[in-house]
Amino acid sequence: MSGAQSLPDPAMMAEDADDLGGRSRSGWFTEGMRQAMSGPMLVVAVSLLSVGGLARDAGFSVEIAVASTILLWAGPAQVLFFGAVAAKTSWPIIALTISLSSVRFVPMVVSLLPMLRTKRTSLPTLMLAAHCIAVTVWAEGMRRIPLVPRDGRMAFFFGFSLICFVGTSISTAVGFLLIGELPRPLAAGLLFMTPIYFIATLTRNAKRPIDAWALVLGLAAAPLTEAFAPRGLDLMVLGLTAGTGAWLIQRHLDARMRA
Numbered sequence: 001m002s003g004a005q006s007l008p009d010p011a012m013m014a015e016d017a018d019d020l021g022g023r024s025r026s027g028w029f030t031e032g033m034r035q036a037m038s039g040p041m042l043v044v045a046v047s048l049l050s051v052g053g054l055a056r057d058a059g060f061s062v063e064i065a066v067a068s069t070i071l072l073w074a075g076p077a078q079v080l081f082f083g084a085v086a087a088k089t090s091w092p093i094i095a096l097t098i099s100l101s102s103v104r105f106v107p108m109v110v111s112l113l114p115m116l117r118t119k120r121t122s123l124p125t126l127m128l129a130a131h132c133i134a135v136t137v138w139a140e141g142m143r144r145i146p147l148v149p150r151d152g153r154m155a156f157f158f159g160f161s162l163i164c165f166v167g168t169s170i171s172t173a174v175g176f177l178l179i180g181e182l183p184r185p186l187a188a189g190l191l192f193m194t195p196i197y198f199i200a201t202l203t204r205n206a207k208r209p210i211d212a213w214a215l216v217l218g219l220a221a222a223p224l225t226e227a228f229a230p231r232g233l234d235l236m237v238l239g240l241t242a243g244t245g246a247w248l249i250q251r252h253l254d255a256r257m258r259a
Helices: 010-016 025-037 040-047 049-057 062-072 075-086 091-116 123-132 135-147 150-177 184-191 193-205 209-228 234-258
Strands: none
Touching: 025 040, 025 135, 025 150, 040 049, 040 135, 040 150, 049 062, 049 075, 049 150, 062 075, 062 150, 075 091, 091 123, 091 135, 091 150, 091 234, 123 150, 135 150, 135 193, 193 209, 209 234
8 A cells, every 4th residue: 555654674673673692782891891800901900010110210100101001002012112211212213113013903903893893883983992902802802702792792892991991000000109119020021921811812712723823823933023024013024924824724724625
């Protein structure tokens, strides 16, 4: 009938409905906070204790030290920043060095953001999520986020990231106050916890041969890229080289299985 109202398409209604797995977004936000407190936050927080000490050595206040954690959100970049300031390096060189050191986050952002994004996700939300991505958050996110319903992922991710931000901010301030009590070797060892945790997480997440091959090739090629790749781009070169090599090996193995 021409005057009758058309009924909504059930398929379109299902597509538009939120996929939250029986929880609200606030529920997934809280779940992200809970999972971060189960271990990841502690590891990343302890690793940034030494950053506060470096900030104090460079003559900065505790507020600047904490702000560097929130704004830079990368332990190596913070070490470069405060070390360069202490060495009286020019500000343009410091900015260039920090930018190059952060190139390593590009593959992480490219791989994780599509898992978080929905059709209704705004650009500012994506930009904030990109800023929240760090080594520990990325490694844990790649393992935990696929288990969360699509529409709850962004809330879960922000809850997880918030706890990591809070924990590292507190540890940065504590490290600033403990600089006189924290031996240099111990401070360096604490900062080294992040890459160790990162490698352990990647090993735990390796479920296919290509994952294992990428990890093995990456560890084997790391000394070469450190020695010969352009400074600041070594991790990106390493990732592209090891990842491509793992893909070629997996392709060869698949071809042999089909033969």
